Amino acid sequence: MSDNNIVLRVEDIHKSFGNNEVLRGISFGVRRGETKVFIGPSGTGKSTLLRCINQLTIPDRGSVWLDGEEVTNSGARINYFRQKIGMVFQNYYLFDHLTALKNVELALLKVRGMSRSEAREKALTELRQVGLEDWADHYPAELSGGQAQRVSIARALAMDPDVILFDEPTSALDPELTREVLEVMKKLALQGMTMLVVTHEMGFACSVATEILFMENGVVAEQGTPNLLMHDPKFTRMKNFIGQFDSYRGD
């Protein structure tokens, strides 16, 4: 709207499930190239927030703006917006009946209307980006969790989105497989991709995030750059939360 560099703006999002108000007024803006990481206790609506952004969940109140255009209340245009907002899920949700290559190609063919050869080339490029071009003809059942997740990242990337949402991308993975996925995500961030990441991976957050947002009780309780968080005594709740994690992992 006013700041031309703001790719995504989220304004006053509210969402309740039954009597449980999960999101109580979330607002923030994301500039091109930034990586915002959301952390916080489970059940605080972080995943719900991501799904409200691409309208997989419809918020009760509030609006979402992508490059100045309103995503909420956009009717059938939502399909257009979803092309520009990529999403990577905790359980990858790869299309089980298609090879890795075809998984990445499908939306290019059906949604963006590319020719077969164009789609194939683009898909291979993205698979190369995530290091999996040799596995192009394998089915999801034949891939490890880390490989599957990387394919799903390639699938989202192929749409050339303005922003990618990552919903706990490594929570379903073993520690060794987690690393390969985080590597890919780091690479993307360094290449300038605009990213929103919900995660418990504090190491990743501190090294890659432009800003860390701590959510609690349905609102953003504290936020700041990684540097600020570490050194400013003000951010007590977030530190306590992180502290619990550190003692878990012996970081």
Next chain:
Amino acid sequence: MDQIAFIFDILLPALMQGLVITLKLIVWSAPFGLALGIGVAAGRQYGGPVLSRVCKTFVFLIKGTPLLLLLFILYFGLPSIGITFTALTASVIGFILCNGAYNSEYIRGALLSIKDGQMIAAQALGMTRAQAIRNVIMPQALRRAIPGLSNEFIYLIKYSSLAYMITVVELSGVGKNVATKYFIYTETFMVVGIVYLALVTITTVAVNILEKRVAVPGMNRAAAAQL
């Protein structure tokens, strides 16, 4: 107005007579069909190589032959080699064979789903195989087979109508006769259909009650599947 009169004064009374025959067919066929199903399933699962083969072949032959052809064979065919049945008897025999063959498949599936430990434990207590089957395995298998068996029973209700094709004037037969006599076809057959639907629905409700009554806590696979 004419139609309502037709339905209530002529059609329904006639159909009730046909319904009696249909119920007769079902009542005679179902218990023996169930018994046959149990016997064939047990024979196939626990019998020696010969018995097992025989049971398997029986099921294969019956499942592969249209019931109507089977009825024709029993009623029109057998007399030519000296065996004559009344139409009613031939129908019941045909239904018992068909019902029994399909039942045995459902029971066999249920038997396969019973853990080996049950048989081992029973034998360790000194039971013979036959006793184990009768007192331990079958009671469990039959409970698990209820959905399939009731499905087959509903099919029995419906294919009892084929008895008409070998001259037994049961429910559908009466319907056809009344329809052709009075030239009122669609309404007549719709009413006949509704009677069958009623039979099927009552059966479905009764089976649900039965299932709940004989259920053993923890043995209900459907509940576990929903977890």
Next chain:
Amino acid sequence: MDVLPVLIEWLPYLLSGIASTLGLVLAALGLGVLLGLPMALGQVYGARPVRWAIGIYVWFFRGLPILVLLFLFWFGIFPGIGLGDLPAFVVGAVVLGLRGAAYQSQIFRGAIQSISDGQMIAARSLGMSRFIAIYSVILPQAMRIALPGWSNEYPNMLTDSAVCYAIGVAELLTVTSRIVSQTYLTMPIFLASAGIFILLNYGGIKVLHGVERRIAIPGFGSGAV
């Protein structure tokens, strides 16, 4: 035995009966998919009135005996709407198809519902419309899952086709009984006919198993997540 020369003499007629039977079965299976699949989609994705209407259709066509359905359409409904001149074969195929659709729609419905939500979520998140998502992601998987259950429809259709005898379709059972009445070789002909039905059954099932194997995908169908 006397049977063989008789069979050879009547072979053309017998073959026409077999052709009719197979024709009935294939037409009915085809109609069953054509109607059953949209009905399944309607029951999974449709609005309440749609689901309700389909439910009634299924209840009706599954609850009536085939014989009654055949009589109903042959004597009642088709003449009633001016189609009284339809050949018996067509009526038989249509009735079997309508009934098959009722059964098959439930098989398809179960298959579609067994596909995890994540597939639809992922498809939509990529910007696919509901239609494209169902067509490119859900159905290809659902059809594979449904195939074994759907294959069971073949033997059922085959045995049900014989009931079309009741409205005079010249399928295998009708042909058989006519041959019997002409030659008086009752048991041998009946048994031969049973043998043919069993062969048609067995052959068809083999073909379907072959298809199942050809379109199988690794990790699929055997309870894959």
